[in-house]
Amino acid sequence: GPDPRKREALIRLEASRRTGGNMTLNEREELLDSKLQTLMQHDIEAGPFSPSMHFFKAKRFIDQSPVFSLIQKMPKGAALHVHDFAMVDVDWLVKNVTYRENCYVCFTDEQTVQFIFSSGQPASRPRCSSWTLLRSLREKIKNSTELDNSFIGNLTLFTEDPDRDYPTQDSVWKRFEQAFLVAYGLVTYAPVFKDYLYEGLRQFYEDNIMFVEIRALLPATYELDGRLHDKDWSMRACQEVVRRFTAHYPDFLGARVIFTVHRGINATEAVKAVEEAMELQRNFPNIMAGFDFVGQEDLGRPLWYFKDALSLPEGRGVNLPYFFHAGETDSQGTDVDQNLMDALLFNTTRIGHGFALARHPVVKEMSRKMDVPIEICPISNQVLKLVSDLRNHPATVLMAEGHPLVISSDDPALFRATALSHDYYEAFMGFGGMSFNLGTLKELVINSLRYSSLPSQRKKDAIDVLLIKWDKFVVESLL
Numbered sequence: 001g002p003d004p005r006k007r008e009a010l011i012r013l014e015a016s017r018r019t020g021g022n023m024t025l026n027e028r029e030e031l032l033d034s035k036l037q038t039l040m041q042h043d044i045e046a047g048p049f050s051p052s053m054h055f056f057k058a059k060r061f062i063d064q065s066p067v068f069s070l071i072q073k074m075p076k077g078a079a080l081h082v083h084d085f086a087m088v089d090v091d092w093l094v095k096n097v098t099y100r101e102n103c104y105v106c107f108t109d110e111q112t113v114q115f116i117f118s119s120g121q122p123a124s125r126p127r128c129s130s131w132t133l134l135r136s137l138r139e140k141i142k143n144s145t146e147l148d149n150s151f152i153g154n155l156t157l158f159t160e161d162p163d164r165d166y167p168t169q170d171s172v173w174k175r176f177e178q179a180f181l182v183a184y185g186l187v188t189y190a191p192v193f194k195d196y197l198y199e200g201l202r203q204f205y206e207d208n209i210m211f212v213e214i215r216a217l218l219p220a221t222y223e224l225d226g227r228l229h230d231k232d233w234s235m236r237a238c239q240e241v242v243r244r245f246t247a248h249y250p251d252f253l254g255a256r257v258i259f260t261v262h263r264g265i266n267a268t269e270a271v272k273a274v275e276e277a278m279e280l281q282r283n284f285p286n287i288m289a290g291f292d293f294v295g296q297e298d299l300g301r302p303l304w305y306f307k308d309a310l311s312l313p314e315g316r317g318v319n320l321p322y323f324f325h326a327g328e329t330d331s332q333g334t335d336v337d338q339n340l341m342d343a344l345l346f347n348t349t350r351i352g353h354g355f356a357l358a359r360h361p362v363v364k365e366m367s368r369k370m371d372v373p374i375e376i377c378p379i380s381n382q383v384l385k386l387v388s389d390l391r392n393h394p395a396t397v398l399m400a401e402g403h404p405l406v407i408s409s410d411d412p413a414l415f416r417a418t419a420l421s422h423d424y425y426e427a428f429m430g431f432g433g434m435s436f437n438l439g440t441l442k443e444l445v446i447n448s449l450r451y452s453s454l455p456s457q458r459k460k461d462a463i464d465v466l467l468i469k470w471d472k473f474v475v476e477s478l479l
């Protein structure tokens with residue numbers, strides 16, 4: 001029969017390969033780890049949470065889990081994959097922003113709403129009721145709770161029965177893009193744009209995050225009289241807000257912007273976008289991190305279609321880092337399914353999602369050799385219907401193999417999730433079950449800074465600060 005010692009050695013070898021498997025834990029960390037293992041065991045056995053449960057149903061169970069509360073207190077380093085207008089809990093948008101002066105609402109024929117701030121009656125829009133000043137509407141209906149709840153419903157995807165409400169990927173993506181449009185009129189009002197970013201950083205900081213990279217469309221912002229501001233204004237606004245925030249919270253390291261455009265644009269528009277990105281990179285080197293495409297990958301153009309635009313920086317000797325979304329798809333063998341390969345050929349710094357990676361063995365090897373990490377966003381992948389049971393997520397395999405990766409949250413506000421903690425919980429409990437331990441979490445949080453776009457010295461300092469925070473977290477969690 002098999003040699004038991006050889007069996008032991010193989011088990012240890014395999015454990016050492018997985019994410020965090022090679023982390024050496026000190027005595028205190030070992031203590032916390034055994035406590036953590038007990039808590040995990042309890043969550044797995046006592047239920048009713050299971051990684052097969054949709055996040056919208058699982059959330060109230062996760063919220064009561066002691067593992068979750070430990071993860072909330074854990075310093076999480078950086079959030080590297082989040083979208084501009086999906087950062088702030090929508091309660092803030094409704095309770096704070098829509099209660100400001102000069103806020104108008106109109107009701108669309110698709111059961112949704114639009115907002116605008118204006119000093120006078122705004123020009124009416126097609127397929128939308130005439131604009132009503134929210135203050136007058138609220139005075140008229142007296143009790144605004146129902147109205148406010150309907151706004152919250154419009155701004156998120158949250159529902160009791162996600163499978164009934166979103167039967168297909170296309171239907172959930174349609175609602176998803178609609179929700180961004182509802183927020184649009186609020187967050188592009190210039191004063192709100194700044195306040196939104198500040199509040200977003202505050203909510204991320206509160207979730208024990210030190211640094212954020214934001215995928216931002218940088219749309220024109222507007223003033224009460226309709227005057228518009230351009231991307232330079234938005235970048236300066238980001239710079240100013242980040243400075244103000246870090247002055248107030250000195251242990252926060254800041255935020256950087258990955259300029260994004262929709263992948264539905266044509267080749268000429270792409271050239272213009274890449275040129276704009278190069279200019280932003282030149283003018284705002286501290287806060288600008290690079291360039292990416294967004295939107296539903298299956299419906300958009302493949303990366304290879306944009307090859308001329310994407311080759312411009314190299315041709316001009318300009319450094320424009322790429323952070324491409326790729327492989328956020330179930331399609332196989334289509335042009336879009338080549339995006340993973342092309343992202344690497346264009347020297348992407350990281351890969352957003354990479355859900356299709358397991359089906360591309362050569363790309364997988366390349367990304368490992370090039371040390372290009374995959375940004376895994378478990379809740380987003382579940383809500384947008386790439387996977388239902390998280391135990392079937394390709395990240396289970398990637399983490400078992402110790403593939404370079406980071407955990408992020410994509411659009412926490414739309415999923416009613418915390419900045420990063422719910423995604424960490426889902427990844428931790430879903431992708432590894434009892435095979436994960438404190439070392440897994442430690443490697444994930446270190447990865448988040450290691451694979452950030454911070455320049456190397458700042459990165460080193462950031463990891464030092466993180467490790468000090470980590471030790472403090474370990475000690476405090478043992479009390």
Ligand SMILES: O=c1[nH]cnc2c1ncn2[C@@H]1O[C@H](CO)[C@@H](O)[C@H]1O
Pocket residue numbers: 083084085177180215216217294295296297325328380410411
């Ligand atoms: O997971 C994602 N994949 C691709 N695009 C996304 C994802 N989440 C959000 N957006 C895109 O980001 C824009 C707001 O900045 C949204 O309009 C949406 O198209």
